[in-house]
Amino acid sequence: MVNELIRGIFSDALRVSLKDPAMAAFFARAAMAQKKAAAIRQKHEEQGLHVPPVMILSVTNICNLRCAGCYSRLVPREHKPEMDTARLTDVLRQASELGVSIVLVVGGEPLTRPDIFDVTRHFPDMIFTLFTNGTLIDEAVLQKFKEQRHVIPILSMEGHQNMTDLRRGAGVYDRLVNDMANLQRNGIFFGTSLTVTRQNYDTVTGESFVRRMREHGCRAFIYVEYNPVRPDTEDWVVTDEQRDEILAKMAAYRASQPGVYIGFPGDEKAFGGCLSSGRGFLHVSASGDVEPCPFAPYSDSSVLDMPLKDALNSRLFKALQEHRDQLMESNGGCALWKKPEWVKSLME
Numbered sequence: 001m002v003n004e005l006i007r008g009i010f011s012d013a014l015r016v017s018l019k020d021p022a023m024a025a026f027f028a029r030a031a032m033a034q035k036k037a038a039a040i041r042q043k044h045e046e047q048g049l050h051v052p053p054v055m056i057l058s059v060t061n062i063c064n065l066r067c068a069g070c071y072s073r074l075v076p077r078e079h080k081p082e083m084d085t086a087r088l089t090d091v092l093r094q095a096s097e098l099g100v101s102i103v104l105v106v107g108g109e110p111l112t113r114p115d116i117f118d119v120t121r122h123f124p125d126m127i128f129t130l131f132t133n134g135t136l137i138d139e140a141v142l143q144k145f146k147e148q149r150h151v152i153p154i155l156s157m158e159g160h161q162n163m164t165d166l167r168r169g170a171g172v173y174d175r176l177v178n179d180m181a182n183l184q185r186n187g188i189f190f191g192t193s194l195t196v197t198r199q200n201y202d203t204v205t206g207e208s209f210v211r212r213m214r215e216h217g218c219r220a221f222i223y224v225e226y227n228p229v230r231p232d233t234e235d236w237v238v239t240d241e242q243r244d245e246i247l248a249k250m251a252a253y254r255a256s257q258p259g260v261y262i263g264f265p266g267d268e269k270a271f272g273g274c275l276s277s278g279r280g281f282l283h284v285s286a287s288g289d290v291e292p293c294p295f296a297p298y299s300d301s302s303v304l305d306m307p308l309k310d311a312l313n314s315r316l317f318k319a320l321q322e323h324r325d326q327l328m329e330s331n332g333g334c335a336l337w338k339k340p341e342w343v344k345s346l347m348e
Contacts, residue, residue, distance in 0.1 A: 040099030184217030191220025
């Protein structure tokens with residue numbers, strides 16, 4: 001079913017790119033590459049190894065902003081050296097050979113590592129969605145995005161200027177609008193990642209906001225429900241009614257305002273709950289720890305100590321997959337985040 005979701009995403013991307021022959025041709029080739037990767041994963045499945053199609057790769061913990069409620073800064077992790085260019089390249093080589101075909105590049109702020117494009121250029125058949133706050137996109141970075149169409153910038157924001165600047169800092173929204181103009185001018189396919197809270201819900205899911213972002217050139221919308229990693233922010237979490245409505249709104253926008261619309265973790269409901277721990281995706285931290293999810297900094301394996309293939313069969317991953325009934329969505333947020341002691345107990 002996850003493969004069907006991916007096919008749907010690429011079908012939407014192709015449909016919205018038809019007016020740009022070069023971009024349409026790229027997504028057509030990318031769809032074929034995804035099909036080949038799915039066949040590789042199926043062969044591993046038949047041999048007893050489940051390989052997820054998606055990897056979330058944290059390339060750094062460093063960021064030039066201090067956004068309120070940022071999970072990357074607040075999730076407790078042991079301070080370790082970050083993987084260098086060669087190690088990142090090797091991890092992605094292993095992932096590609098296993099059939100992982102989509103990589104979400106996150107941080108911190110990924111663009112604090114200019115070498116990221118030296119890594120991604122080796123894997124033109126993989127799709128990289130690079131989540132960025134946008135403040136480091138200059139002409140040199142724009143040129144890299146033009147040269148590597150398989151690296152898709154995803155600009156993070158919270159809605160209009162007042163909401164975005166309140167969380168990210170004064171002037172960030174204007175910078176993002178300027179980024180969008182430059183990306184559109186250069187013919188670069190890009191999207192936006194919207195952290196959805198109870199307070200900004202009406203704005204970011206509203207038709208007028210979606211239309212305005214599309215006028216700026218945005219063609220992908222990723223709705224990420226806020227996870228209360230910061231104490232006393234539980235009232236930021238969307239309500240049950242809002243959570244259900246997001247899915248209905250995205251379905252309507254696909255028809256009325258063509259584009260790619262993804263909800264997280266909302267879309268997981270169709271797949272029996274949480275897709276972490278290798279069911280649908282895995283997370284590799286900036287230091288190489290193989291984790292169930294960015295919100296769950298628990299690991300019993302590292303790509304520094306073993307091949308990625310072996311890490312996918314770790315005791316923790318197997319235990320979480322066997323107990324997925326414990327990871328159904330409950331009152332918003334991340335089920336793994338809400339059960340830290342239970343997750344830790346699986347590693348004992």
